[in-house]
Amino acid sequence: MSRKRIIAGNWKMNMTPSEAVKLVEELKPLVVNDDVDVVYCVPAIDIVPVVEAVKGTNVQVGAENFYIEDKGAYTGEISAPMLVDAGVKYVIIGHSERRDYFKEDDTFLNKKVKKAIEAGLTPILCCGESLEQRELGVTMDWIRLQIKSDLAGVASDDVKKLVIAYEPIWAIGTGKTATSDQAQEVCKGIRDLIAEIYDAPTAEAVRIQYGGSMNAGNAAELLAKPDIDGGLIGGASLKAEFGQVVNA
Numbered sequence: 352m353s354r355k356r357i358i359a360g361n362w363k364m365n366m367t368p369s370e371a372v373k374l375v376e377e378l379k380p381l382v383v384n385d386d387v388d389v390v391y392c393v394p395a396i397d398i399v400p401v402v403e404a405v406k407g408t409n410v411q412v413g414a415e416n417f418y419i420e421d422k423g424a425y426t427g428e429i430s431a432p433m434l435v436d437a438g439v440k441y442v443i444i445g446h447s448e449r450r451d452y453f454k455e456d457d458t459f460l461n462k463k464v465k466k467a468i469e470a471g472l473t474p475i476l477c478c479g480e481s482l483e484q485r486e487l488g489v490t491m492d493w494i495r496l497q498i499k500s501d502l503a504g505v506a507s508d509d510v511k512k513l514v515i516a517y518e519p520i521w522a523i524g525t526g527k528t529a530t531s532d533q534a535q536e537v538c539k540g541i542r543d544l545i546a547e548i549y550d551a552p553t554a555e556a557v558r559i560q561y562g563g564s565m566n567a568g569n570a571a572e573l574l575a576k577p578d579i580d581g582g583l584i585g586g587a588s589l590k591a592e593f594g595q596v597v598n599a
């Protein structure tokens with residue numbers, strides 16, 4: 352298995368530009384690890400100072416959002432080419448908070464995935480079920496629907512470079528982590544789905560993260576699972592603990 356692990360922080364709506372630079376400096380000695388891709392997905396206003404602050408380190412910068420047009424009259428929005436020009440490499444797409452609070456549906460997310468790829472950004476495509484869906488036993492049906500819709504028309508060569516984050520909504524920010532077996536089961540389900548839609552080499556190449564209250568205490572067990580290639584970390588990415596997750 353040749354997939355490189357990827358640990359990404361999702362800062363969400365936290366850190367002013369000056370706080371962001373301080374956090375990057377604090378984390379610098381703690382996240383050194385050549386075996387892992389380390390990414391900070393930061394608020395738009397923090398991108399420029401964070402790209403500057405991580406220069407010369409192993410850390411790459413991601414965005415949390417963008418709009419699907421390249422430029423024009425879209426007051427308040429930021430385009431994929433703007434992110435690329437600023438030095439951004441990754442972008443989170445389809446996080447449950449954006450699906451829920453900002454009503455981003457799969458048709459729109461499919462356009463975002465295609466635009467990100469066209470611009471040269473690596474999507475971190477999120478999917479995941481609610482507690483109600485898990486209890487109803489429709490977790491994998493729901494995730495199949497999300498992934499199939501979000502990747503419609505995306506070529507296998509592009510899917511190989513993609514990152515998919517499995518984030519059970521009930522585990523996000525709740526301190527309630529999926530067990531490593533639950534997380535592995537769904538991550539394997541996602542890989543099997545990619546094999547079904549595309550082929551085995553594509554499924555072998557795509558990197559699948561787990562996200563949802565991942566922290567220094569549970570990261571090693573989750574990352575030991577064969578289909579979990581990394582983590583998307585919210586709360587624990589805003590403190591020194593993130594270094595322990597990277598090195599787990």
Ligand code: PGA
Binds near residue numbers: 563
């Ligand atoms: P959490 O967030 O680690 O705070 O649960 C994860 C995420 O929403 O990406």
